[in-house]
Every structure is written in C-alpha cells, then in structure tokens.
Amino acid sequence: MEPETKRWKGSKCDDDSWVAFPVLSDEQSADVELVEAFAAPIVNRKATSRLVRELNGVYPLTGLQHVKRVRACRAEDSPHPLEVLLCLLSDVPNPADASIPSLLPAGSWEGLGEPFVVKVPARPPLTRPQFELASRRWPTTFHEDKQVTVALRGELFGPQQRALMHTFMASAVAAARAAAQLGMEAVGAAVVDPETQRVVTVGHDRRGEHPLQHAVMVCIDLVARSQGGGCYRHDRYAACRFAPTDPQPEGGAVPYICSGYDLYVTREPCVMCAMALVHSRIGRVFYGAAAADGALGTRFKIHTQKDLNHRFQVYRGVLKRQCEDLSSRGRKTPEPPLLG
Amino acid sequence: MATEESRKAELEAGFSVSDEEMKKWMSRAFEMAREALQSGEVPVGCLLVHGQEVVGKGRNEVNETKNATRHAEMVALDQLLDWCRRGNLDVRGVCERTVLYVTVEPCVMCAAALRLMNVPLVVFGCSNERFGGCGSVLDLSSAELPDTGTTFRCVPGHRADEAVEMLKTFYKQENPNGE
Numbered sequence: 001m002e003p004e005t006k007r008w009k010g011s012k013c014d015d016d017s018w019v020a021f022p023v024l025s026d027e028q029s030a031d032v033e034l035v036e037a038f039a040a041p042i043v044n045r046k047a048t049s050r051l052v053r054e055l056n057g058v059y060p061l062t063g064l065q066h067v068k069r070v071r072a073c074r075a076e077d078s079p080h081p082l083e084v085l086l087c088l089l090s091d092v093p094n095p096a097d098a099s100i101p102s103l104l105p106a107g108s109w110e111g112l113g114e115p116f117v118v119k120v121p122a123r124p125p126l127t128r129p130q131f132e133l134a135s136r137r138w139p140t141t142f143h144e145d146k147q148v149t150v151a152l153r154g155e156l157f158g159p160q161q162r163a164l165m166h167t168f169m170a171s172a173v174a175a176a177r178a179a180a181q182l183g184m185e186a187v188g189a190a191v192v193d194p195e196t197q198r199v200v201t202v203g204h205d206r207r208g209e210h211p212l213q214h215a216v217m218v219c220i221d222l223v224a225r226s227q228g229g230g231c232y233r234h235d236r237y238a239a240c241r242f243a244p245t246d247p248q249p250e251g252g253a254v255p256y257i258c259s260g261y262d263l264y265v266t267r268e269p270c271v272m273c274a275m276a277l278v279h280s281r282i283g284r285v286f287y288g289a290a291a292a293d294g295a296l297g298t299r300f301k302i303h304t305q306k307d308l309n310h311r312f313q314v315y316r317g318v319l320k321r322q323c324e325d326l327s328s329r330g331r332k333t334p335e336p337p338l339l340g
Numbered sequence: 341m342a343t344e345e346s347r348k349a350e351l352e353a354g355f356s357v358s359d360e361e362m363k364k365w366m367s368r369a370f371e372m373a374r375e376a377l378q379s380g381e382v383p384v385g386c387l388l389v390h391g392q393e394v395v396g397k398g399r400n401e402v403n404e405t406k407n408a409t410r411h412a413e414m415v416a417l418d419q420l421l422d423w424c425r426r427g428n429l430d431v432r433g434v435c436e437r438t439v440l441y442v443t444v445e446p447c448v449m450c451a452a453a454l455r456l457m458n459v460p461l462v463v464f465g466c467s468n469e470r471f472g473g474c475g476s477v478l479d480l481s482s483a484e485l486p487d488t489g490t491t492f493r494c495v496p497g498h499r500a501d502e503a504v505e506m507l508k509t510f511y512k513q514e515n516p517n518g519e
Contacts, residue, residue: 211457212414212417212456217409220409229406230406231401231405231407257408270456271449271452272449272453272488275449276409279409279447291487292486293486302448308470309470
C-alpha cells in the first residue's frame with residue numbers, strides 16, 4: 001500500500017494507471033447466444049467417421065459451421081470417449097421425443113447412444129472472451145483478430161504510444177479546464193495526425209455562447225480552419241487553437257476534413273457530435289470519461305452502425321480519472337462490463 | 341414552478357400548425373431545394389419558422405467551409421441564433437415555438453441538434469435512408485436521452501416523391517465528395 005501523502009500528490013504512477021479499452025460493436029461484446037441441440041454418445045468409436053458423414057447428409061447444421069460436430073467427452077470416467085451433434089431441437093417436429101427413431105430417419109445408427117439435449121453457440125465467436133465462453137459449451141472454431149484480442153486486454157498501446165496518448169489527452173484536459181473557467185461545460189478535445197504525431201487542433205466546449213458548440217463541433221471547425229475553411233470565429237478563445245496545414249509536398253494528398261486524424265476528447269461524445277465525426281471521416285476516437293447519453297458506447301455505438309458509410313475505432317478510458325474529475329459534479333456512469 | 345412535463349404539455353396544447361401552413365412553408369422549402377439543384381448543390385431546402393416569420397433558412401455549405409457538419413439545418417439554426425441575439429430574445433423560448441420545414445429527413449446529427457435546441461416539430465419530405473435521424477437509421481425524435489434536449493414530433497412524407505426525384509437528379513451529376 002502506498003503512503004497516503006504520495007497518493008495525494010498524484011504520483012506519476014497514479015497518472016499512468018489508465019487503460020484504453022476498445023469500444024466494440026454489440027455483436028462483438030454480446031454474451032454468447034446459445035441454441036438447443038440433440039447430441040448423442042458415440043459408443044462405437046470405429047463408427048465415428050461414418051456416423052458424421054451420414055449425419056451431415058441428414059442434418060447439415062446450416063449456419064452452425066463454427067460448431068464442431070464431434071467433441072471429446074469431458075468427464076474422465078465417461079464410458080464413451082466421444083459425443084456427436086445430431087440436430088437442432090428446431091429441426092425436428094417432436095422435440096419432446098428424444099429417441100433415435102424419432103430424431104433420425106431409418107438407417108444404420110448403431111454406434112449411437114441415448115440422445116440428450118445440449119446448448120451450443122448460435123453464432124461464431126468474434127472475440128477471444130466470446131470464444132472462451134462458447135468453447136465451454138461445445139467446441140467451436142474461432143478466426144481470431146489478434147489486434148482485438150490484444151486491445152481487449154488493454155495492451156494494444158506500448159509505453160511510447162501511451163506516453164504520447166497521455167500528452168494528447170492532457171491537452172484536451174487543459175482545454176476543458178479553460179472552458180470551465182469561462183463558465184462553459186468542462187469538456188475539451190484535441191485532434192492529432194497520427195502519422196506525424198502532430199496536434200492539429202485543440203478546442204473546448206462553448207455552449208454558453210452557442211448551444212451546439214460542443215468541444216467536438218468546435219474541433220471539427222478548427223480542423224476546417226486549418227485547411228483554409230471553417231465558419232466560426234475562434235480567436236476570442238485562447239485555448240482553442242489550430243496549426244495551419246503544412247504545405248503539401250509535390251503530389252502529396254491535401255487532407256480531407258478529418259480523415260486519418262485521431263480525436264482525443266475528455267468526455268464521450270453525444271449523438272450529435274458522434275454523427276458529426278462520421279460525417280467528418282474521423283480515423284479513431286479516444287475518450288476519457290463515459291457519458292449518460294454518450295453515443296460511442298453508452299447509449300449508442302454510432303461508430304459501429306452498419307447502415308452508415310463510415311466506421312471508426314473507439315477507445316475509452318484514456319486518462320480516465322482526470323477526465324472523470326472534470327465532470328465530477330455531474331453524474332458518473334457505471335463502468336460498462338467488458339462483455340455486455 | 342412548472343415541471344418539465346407540465347411545461348411540455350402546455351406548449352403542445354398551445355402550439356399547433358395548420359395543414360394550410362405546413363403546405364405553404366413546405367412549398368417554400370421545395371423552391372429552395374429546386375434553386376439549390378439548379379446551381380449544382382445538394383437539393384435540400386429548409387426553413388425555421390417562428391410565428392409567421394422565417395427565422396432561419398439554409399443550404400448545405402459543406403464544400404465551401406470544408407466542415408462536414410454544415411448541413412442546411414445547422415446553417416439555419418445558426419441564423420435562428422443570430423435572430424435571437426439581434427432581438428435580444430431567449431433562445432429556448434423562441435425554439436420551443438419554432439417549426440423546421442425540410443425537404444429531406446434530417447440526419448442523425450441534425451436531429452440531435454434539433455433536440456438540443458428544443459425545436460418541437462419537424463415537417464419533412466422524403467426519408468433519408470443513408471443518414472436519417474428521425475427513424476431511418478436511428479430515431480432521435482423519440483429516443484429517451486435525458487441529457488440531449490427534448491423529443492420532437494415529426495410529420496413525414498410531405499411531397500416525398502418530388503424530394504426523392506431531386507436527390508436522384510443531383511446524385512446522377514458528379515459529386516466529388518460523396519456527401
């Protein structure tokens with residue numbers, strides 16, 4: 001246990017205690033959905049390949065390609081070594097009658113024991129936690145996205161990257177404090193070009209002056225300014241600033257709105273701001289604190305919405321404590337569970 | 341002090357728009373959309389009407405501002421704010437008695453902005469399958485979002501076919517940024 005005084009000062013170790021977790025789609029973060037099926041022991045091991053072939057012909061288990069047909073028996077004292085899936089309960093007219101003659105058409109089914117009901121995963125697992133839960137029910141195949149696995153462990157960003165992320169979010173926090181001093185909501189944001197690690201803009205909430213000038217909207221306009229556009233005046237606010245776009249090298253692409261840029265924002269964006277980021281083609285979003293009406297994880301996941309023409313990655317929890325302290329007068333939302 | 345609920349009920353009772361008025365203002369919005377189409381811009385017309393006065397009207401300004409949030413509705417809301425500022429009027433009080441007339445369903449962003457501004461009624465033409473925030477992609481008009489302003493009522497489908505035709509004509513022409 002650390003001495004009390006050290007923690008009061010906010011030691012470096014304390015500052016670094018945040019973890020950036022990915023905000024995945026509902027499909028990726030949902031619980032494992034199960035579907036009921038009939039299985040039976042294989043009492044004659046030598047008949048296995050024949051039984052599997054014939055069962056595949058009768059019940060191909062369409063849509064359940066991720067489920068392995070045969071599993072090894074889990075109980076060590078089991079009299080039979082293998083069990084095989086016969087069919088789904090929904091495949092048969094009378095699922096109450098779990099006998100071989102009721103479930104299977106006439107044929108040579110000797111080698112199968114008494115059928116029983118099991119629950120198998122209805123969908124292919126998309127993440128390692130889903131895979132691990134699914135496999136406890138019935139052996140399942142898994143095409144792993146290594147990046148997602150590492151991200152879910154909170155280990156996607158190495159120490160150097162974390163130090164940079166820390167700096168970027170710290171400038172958003174500083175902007176949020178400046179906003180609070182002006183009587184605006186304490187929300188700040190920074191837009192960064194991840195290619196060059198250059199801060200493109202820093203902005204903060206100004207809804208005391210304009211109800212729609214949330215920090216994200218301010219930053220989007222500041223990016224437009226940096227590209228020679230924009231439609232609001234920002235010079236009255238010292239903490240809202242942008243770096244003009246560097247002259248592009250011969251043949252270099254002129255940046256198009258926010259595409260390829262990262263946004264660091266102290267509080268999860270509302271639905272207006274989240275959709276503004278879709279329209280602006282933002283690359284990735286990092287936020288510190290969740291918000292009750294937040295649209296990048298809490299209430300909606302605009303960044304994973306299938307019907308929209310642009311999707312992006314979102315990470316929550318960067319400099320979490322500092323970001324939550326900014327809005328500590330408001331409600332705190334409960335931590336969303338990793339799998340739910 | 342009136343609660344939020346009773347304040348809303350009172351507003352709804354005392355605030356209604358006749359079919360005649362809707363027709364009249366929507367035909368103005370369609371004229372704007374047609375003008376936009378003729379000058380090669382996204383054919384969306386939108387008006388914010390308070391009482392009998394147009395307090396905001398806009399057209400898409402995304403390309404000239406390089407700001408992808410400058411949809412017609414956002415531009416019109418800025419004009420409404422300027423109008424309130426000039427008249428030294430309470431923004432919320434004005435918005436609560438303002439109607440948006442727009443030829444295409446507002447997108448998710450604009451629908452959320454309308455909530456944040458407390459606009460109670462939106463009359464629109466065709467639905468917006470790609471971005472619509474009044475039922476097509478999400479329904480912000482009725483969603484339970486306590487920190488995101490107030491819900492609003494929608495009157496959809498006014499001259500919808502005409503609005504669709506204009507959009508189709510526009511998208512057949514070249515549009516470099518796909519907005």
